[in-house]
Amino acid sequence: MNERLYQWFGGRSAVCATQHGKEQAMGPLLAQHAGIQLFTLPEFDTDRFGTFTREIPRAGSMIEAARAKAISAAEIACVDLAIASEGSFGPHPSFGLIAGNLEIVLLLDRRHGLEIVGQHLTTNVRWVHGVVHSTEQALELAQRGGFPSHAMVVRRSENDPVGMIKGLNDEESFVQAVQHLLATNEGRPIFIESDLRAHCNPTRMQNIRCATLDLLEEMARFCPACGAPGFQRMEAIPGLLCRWCRLPTSLPSAYRFECNRCGHQLTQTVEESFADPGQCSFCNP
Ligand SMILES: [Zn+2]
Ligand SMILES: [Zn+2]
Structure with missing residues (x-):
């Protein structure tokens, strides 16, 4: 427990703007180090802020998306403290050929007028995607992506959401979904990809935990001028x-x-x- 952080946050309830179990990664750390109690809104729909499967593109930057989620959740829950997170996958900025995952966790404190961001950029990634022509090929690719502990998405093509099945995490339903789509795709191959939602990808969940630790580190640096937490390392x-x-x-x-x-x-x-x-x-x- 950080005494100084506790003075700002101890005993306060914060809404966690997630529907994908991220509070499991963030809650214990925020409670332990800052005395914040996280709760979730069972009906909170984060998909409208963007999906990894591209049916709904994310509006704006990662921070803007996280901020929008935090503001919305705080308003619905009628609290002045909210936590939201946002992740992205792509080529790592320093090692272009290797996949990277950037996770940010944003704390919005309307009582004190604070917005503090933690982040974690890593090559610790379980993320596969590709076109497959057969069940064998699909299973082989999925296993490289950590299946079945890491879930998969099966769809007709990279950008066609019709008939898409998410969250496949057992071999029987995965094979069934692949066979069904292959049989009904007019002879064309199909597209499979890792389900990157936090509760479907334990590696990503770990990275969200690391971003939460970074957030706590940023929170625990106090401004020498006004004393507020979140004297952020910007550059x-x-x-x-x-x-x-x-x-x-x-x-x-x-x-x-x-x-x-x-x-x-x-x-x-x-x-x-x-x-x-x-x-x-x-x-x-
Ligand atoms: Zn030298
Ligand atoms: Zn200041």
Whole structure:
């Protein structure tokens, strides 16, 4: 328990804007470190804010989508504290050929006028997708995606939602769905993909947990000007000098922080004076 965080959040109830069991990943951590009690709204429909299966595109950025969910849930539940999360999958920004998962968790505190965001970017991903011509091919691809502990979606084609079946997590119903669609798709192959909803993909659930830990770290940094939690690390400024050649590397030499409430900013240099030459593109190309 962080005493200072507890003064701001201890004993407060927060609505968790999710219908996919994310409170299981976030709730215990928020309770343990900040004294926040999470609850969910059984009827809250998060699909209208966008789906991974593309029937409903997400409006705006990840943060905008998470904010919209948090505001909506807080209004429905009549509370002043809400937590929402948003995830995305794609090529990892630093290792283009490897799949990455970015998870953000947003805390909205209307009592104190705070919006604090935690995030986690990782290559720890169970995500497969592709066209298949047979049951064997479908099973092989699904198993590479961690099936059956990680559920699958079966559909006619990549963007056709008609007849799509989500949340398939046992071999019998998966094979049945694949065979049925193959038989009724006029000889064309079908498309299968990982079901990326949190309750269907335990690897993603782990990543949401990591993003929640990052949120707590951001919350626990207090603004030196106004004292509010959430003196957020906004940006890493590269250029730490190499110990051997003294040329700038891509490692951060400083971080820029900004208060989410009063806007106070601070640039703080890192503790290390030099970068390991192993990280230098000149000494270790
Ligand atoms: Zn401040
Ligand atoms: Zn060097």
